[in-house]
Amino acid sequence: LGSQYSFMNIGNSLFHIAPRFSIQLPLGDVNRDFSEGFIEYEPAVILAKDFPELHHTQLFTEIGASLVQRVKTPKDADNAEPAAHELNLGTGFFVLFPHGAATFEFNWANNRWNHHGTENDMYLTPGYLWRVTRSLEIGLGIPVGLNKSSDRFDVSAHVTWEF
Numbered sequence: 001l002g003s004q005y006s007f008m009n010i011g012n013s014l015f016h017i018a019p020r021f022s023i024q025l026p027l028g029d030v031n032r033d034f035s036e037g038f039i040e041y042e043p044a045v046i047l048a049k050d051f052p053e054l055h056h057t058q059l060f061t062e063i064g065a066s067l068v069q070r071v072k073t074p075k076d077a078d079n080a081e082p083a084a085h086e087l088n089l090g091t092g093f094f095v096l097f098p099h100g101a102a103t104f105e106f107n108w109a110n111n112r113w114n115h116h117g118t119e120n121d122m123y124l125t126p127g128y129l130w131r132v133t134r135s136l137e138i139g140l141g142i143p144v145g146l147n148k149s150s151d152r153f154d155v156s157a158h159v160t161w162e163f
Contacts, residue, residue, distance in 0.1 A: 001025075004046070014050040019043075020064070030074045036081045037072035044088070056096040064088045066109075084117030086110065094129065103127040103141065122146040125156065135162045 002022030010017065022042040028034025044064025051057045066086040074080050092105030105125045111117030127141030139158040145151050 002042070006046075014052070016046075016048040016050075018046040018048075020046060020062075026072050030072045030080075035072065037070055037074065038068040038081075038083065039071055041067040041069070042088075043067075054095075057093055058096075059093045060091065062088070062090040066111075082111075082116050082118065084111040084115040084119075086114075086117065086119065092125075100128060100130045100137075103129060103139070105141070107143070119149065120147065121150040123150055123154075127156070129158075136160070137162075 001024075002020060004018045004020035006016060006018040008016050020043070022040075022044075024038075024040040024042065026035035026037050026039065030037040042064055044062055046060060046062045048058050048060040051059070064087075066088060068083050068085060070080075070083050086109055088107070088109050090105055090107045092103060094101040094103040103126070105123075105127070107121075107123045107125060109119055109121045111119045123143035123145055125141040125143040127139060129137055129139040131137050137158075137160040139156075139160070141156040141158075143151070143154040143156055145153070
């Protein structure tokens with residue numbers, strides 16, 4: 001669950017900024033590896049700049065953190081993920097088309113600096129965002145892992161409803 005407020009065209013410029021906050025709830029069973037057992041609080045800020053002369057391209061960067069709170073512990077506590085906060089960086093661009101946008105991102109998440117964390121994941125993610133209606137967008141991306149600690153491939157979906 002998340003919320004963000006976007007400040008668009010700041011001072012009549014091509015720059016944008018958006019503070020964002022999300023909460024992830026551990027709804028899956030920790031003993032079956034459907035969840036790591038954390039509530040994750042995720043503050044972030046997104047910065048962007050438009051380039052209308054380049055087919056309405058936008059460059060963006062998102063900087064944030066994932067602050068974890070363990071609420072479920074697996075029966076075998078030795079297999080539990082460490083409760084390590086994480087730093088996140090995402091940067092990329094998109095190019096607009098009449099009913100959507102082609103996207104490309106680099107994402108990095110690292111928690112090795114905190115409480116013996118084990119994650120240092122890096123991905124390149126090509127994707128596409130489909131604008132279904134004026135207020136509904138559906139995005140699909142294929143993250144490709146860049147290092148040994150990252151998954152090799154993944155699928156990411158995102159639904160945005162503006163109101």
